[in-house]
Amino acid sequence: MSDAAVQANCLDCGKSFIRRSVLVRHQAIHRGEKSHEGVDYGKGFIHRSNLVKNQAIHIGDRPHKCLDYLVRHQVFHTGERPHKCLECGKSFVRRSILVRHQANHTGEKSHKCLDCGKSFISRSELLKHQRIHTGERPHKCVDCGKSFIRRSALRSHNCLVLWPLGPWSQLHKCLVCGESFIQPLCLPSAS
Template sequence: MFQHMRTHIGEKPYSCEVCGSSFTHKQDFLHINKIYPFICEHILERNRIPVNYVVVLLHRKKNLVIHKRTHTGEKPYSCEVCGRCFTQKQHMLQHMRTHTGEKPYKIDLDIPMLRHSGDKSYSCEVCGRSFTQKQNLIIHKRTHTGEKPYSCEVCGSFFTNKNHLAIHMRTHTGEKSYSCEVCGRSFTQKINLVIHKRTHTGEKPYSCEVCGSSFMYKRTMLQHMRMHTGEKPHSCVICGSYFTSKNVLAVHMRTHTGEKPYSCEVCGRSFSQTHNLVRHMRTHTGEKPYSCEVCGYSFTQKQHMLHHLRTHTGKRSRQ
């Protein structure tokens, strides 16, 4: 009778230390062992789980074994050709194809031909956007309906398509299948590796149509374009000032909050921006990176060097 009364008053005396869920009956409290029989001991050794800690609960013992390798660093599967090691057998087999040239998956030749021909027979009734494949239209429509049919078994997040779910799952497993051949840094997505490689090659594929400046990232180019268009989409809620990017707005907000997150390790003085801290550090190190091309005199700041140059050229500073 007492247990039944809790259904009326809403009392839930049994709470789960792993996920925080509360229950009216003790038998319901054992839900974790029923749903996720294999739990990583890195979680169990904590009395309480921090909010920002990713709880890794697994349905099968095999998944637990694979997950543990993210903690131990174990990579039991090695390539017989180049010796590279992997945490999972399937990743090693996929890698082997780069040596053998094997391409086991066949595609419908009509689909690539549609892409080349530009034929987009499937159109969205809401926004008019067109697609070459019906499946792509179905996925696109979910951006209008909000439908997210694919859910994560670990944290319950929802996604519009299988690919997004697969990428998300790597945040739980720790899998990073794409590695940089230059520095060894690994990534969960191929596109992130492609972008990272530009830091080594110096490639800048995005160019400004106005002044010709080149950029490594598309977002940087778009922010630069606002210098030409005058667009300032980000506004300060306190004083109403407008800015070209979120980063510039974040720096501006510190003038209102007084926040100075960058501190000098020598004297403890704090600054609102990193470049001010870098410039200040030169007062301790004595570094003078800006030199006069005429007399060789050095300066800690660029503007001081430019001001000095006028003593040689005879140009006066603007009043």
């Protein structure tokens, strides 16, 4: 069977996938299958990225230069969000993320495009905007090859253009408007 878009359901948990290859990788979790093994020590991992991280420990390659960086990194795993916005109550892992978030409340737009003069709240939004001027289109559809400036445009393309009425059109139906989508992330509540 090819890896073309098809509805594929996991028999163990019922989760739906649009690619058979993703379903096969997912099912390895239920089987406890660990296809990525360390050569010297035999420890197995489901995901290759975890093997690479584990190997770094064995060869002495420490990704965190000092204890401070390690502690900051571990906050992601604990779920702790110690930096709280006093305006809306939302909490963040890092103070820098809180500061960037607070610009939403103040309306401060300190990042200016040198090409057209438009200003943005964050540097990342400015960089995304500058793709209009540079022509960079980093988000590419794996099925048709069309490229997009923003990831959200690729998502819309995948949801609405490639499969508007196919056999998957009833896969995920919006309870508010009745519109159907191939992926749950296409539903209005997921955006």
